Amino acid sequence: MTEDSPEAPGTTALYVYAVCRADGGPALDGVSGVARGEPVRTLPLGSLTAIVQTVRAAEFTDEAWQERLTDEPELERYARAHHEVVSVVAAQAPTVPLPLATLYTAEDRAGLVLGNESARFHTALERIAHHAEWGVKVYAADSPGEDGDETARQPCTPGTPGTPGTPGTPGTPKDRGRPAPGAGRAYLERRRNLRARHERQREDSLRVAETVDTQVCRLAKVSRRLRPHGPGTADGHRLQVLNATYLVADHRAAELELLVKDLRERTGAGIELSGPWVPYSFVGEV
Template identity: 90%
Template sequence: MTEDGPEAPGTTALYVYAVCRADGGPVLDGVSGVARDEPLRTLPLGSLTAIVQTVRAAEFTDEAWQERLTDEPELERYARAHHEVVSVVAAQAPTVPLPLATLYTAEDRARLVLGNESARFHTALERIAHHAEWGVKVYAAGSPGEDDGGTARRPGTPGTPEGRDRPAPGAGRAYLERRRTLRARRERRREDSLRVAETVDTQVCRLAKASRRLRPHGPGTADGHRPQVLNATYLVADHRSAELEVVVKDLRERTGAEIELSGPWVPYSFVGEV
């Protein structure tokens, strides 16, 4: 049944969310996915099953996505909808997620391309079975306003550039001195934080099957305004998740650093390189 429904061929596309084993045909009730015209359904692929949805092709072109990327609430809706489908399926059986916006022009195309990749899917499924992904973030130490101390802001220190046509003699040196002190202090704090980050990574790696470093989030994202010094993610066996929480708690106490643990995630970060 390709291109069923009232739509003419070419006006619809098939959106693929994830792939799991055929024996674990997931229940998809109550989940709507990224489109509302058609329900989510499964697409049999022999020993595997794909979770798919027929969508309007016009809403899923590259242009439409580029537009969406500049519209944060819109992008968030799609990202969360995709994530929800993946998570619901993964709650029922080991699941390999596909990235946001993997689309085929027709059902037989999807069946052909995904079918050709079945070895990769099986390898990934084996790897992640009974495992979950856990995110660990470490934030740089140092409280806001700390830089005001010392020589940073002596009253009457000349050299504030604004409102002066000519800085007073020595202003440059004082200015450089101040910058140097600040930089040294910042550098020290950063090094301390990086050392803590390495310790955390080493400890968590010991009980993980695999690990990946993600790009640290810049200040000002939803994570708040603290510089991140580690944004890593780990593939951890289900029976070791309690142990992981203990390790993180212990690291928090031992290092005094702010460490954030998030999970369990569907192992998004551990299915790609197989």
Template identity: 85%
Template sequence: MTEHSPEAPGTTALYVYAVCRADGSPALDGVAGVTRDEPLRTLSLGSLTAIVQTVRAAEFTDEAWQERLTDEPELERYARAHHEVVSAVAAQAPTVPLPLATLYTAEDRAERVLGNESARFHTALERIAHHAEWGVKVYAAGSPDEDGGGAAAQRPGTPSPPDARGRPAPGAGRAYLERKRNLQARRERQREESLRVAETVDTRVCRIAKASRRLRPHGPGAAGGHRVQVLNATYLVAEHRSAELDLLAQDLRESTGAGIELSGPWVPYSFVGEV
């Protein structure tokens, strides 16, 4: 829905944050948005209401936005300001958040385009009403020793037998390969068990969730340390079942031994486009 605005000095554009039902028009006091030049306001879309703000078009040209994408602190400032508005609205009524930097060159253009999407918005609002988004991340429990462990691994500082004369002991090569095979087998068993745990967690959480999405797991080190993430998912859960979800996560931690992180509740960004 993003339209890029003309660059002429003094030209303005309409920034759209979110859409909610007309009968749920929220109070916007105390929330600034992405600019302090103009206040947040509502734009009527018949049975719906859009949360909008007039901004300087020059700040959202392709060139300006590409430059902002390389300035992480500045980009984060805009993202936080956008999310603050969406969160404030969602705290008062079911809300469909729009992507960062959704702009229209004119108010009547926004009314026409957003109005044409009214059926999609109503379906999304019906779906997420009284629900929140929760994130669940599962990390594999432990990992086998890199050296294969056991007494067969020679301890640092252990002297070689006097008659070795720098030559490997008989059978040393076979013993080394056997340790490597055992280590690989343990790693494979652990990987399979971790994947079974991930499926168990997902299945159990899905029983109390209205909808779910599986995301790409993060690589080792993304969350600190060397933990291996085996599940990265998000769930749409009814507000009255949030305590049940918390208890379920604790039960799964105890029964599986896996590291399970539960985050939320969040505005259901992940579930407003699947309608």
């Protein structure tokens, strides 16, 4: 959808959190939203209802928002406040959450734009009714050390027989530090074996990921495969081979949890299940 970008300082704008059906309207008592001192309220859209809040336009200019993007604590505060409102509404009725910082210059402008999208909102609401979003991540088994030989990385202890330069070591001073015959070939062989083992583990992990995805898809109404997180992210050193999200009917939640538990036991893989969440991933571009 097209969002307005308020520019004039001192004026107000309308922040829109979500859209739900008009039946009764959700209870919004105690929800603060992103603007302190302004109530979170409803905006009628015919057979739909938008969840909105009046905000200071100067806090949401392009410049202000770009500055906020570099302030992680402040950005997180806005994201949490936005999500809190969406979660409260979604707990009461099927809800289409809108992206963070969806704003319009006035109520009539918001009503016009959102009203024109009513057919798409109804389609999304029909899709997600009585469903929740669940995340499933699968991780590859830990790879062996880079050298492929943990013993070789242990420091030598002075005085130990067989340590160069200590009593009991054969050879003359000029032999010290010289690799044993065939050491280079042995090292290359270890490296080749390590790479082969790593590749087998990766292939096995990818097969497990496909098995997990296939099994969970049988329970889900629809699914999305996301880009796996790489090493160095919040997931640490583990290699992620599946990062997917699934729209699952509420009455099948316990079945999903049992399935993931069984898949862990059968495959021995590191499988993480998260949820249930508001189905952000399945409401489409609205």
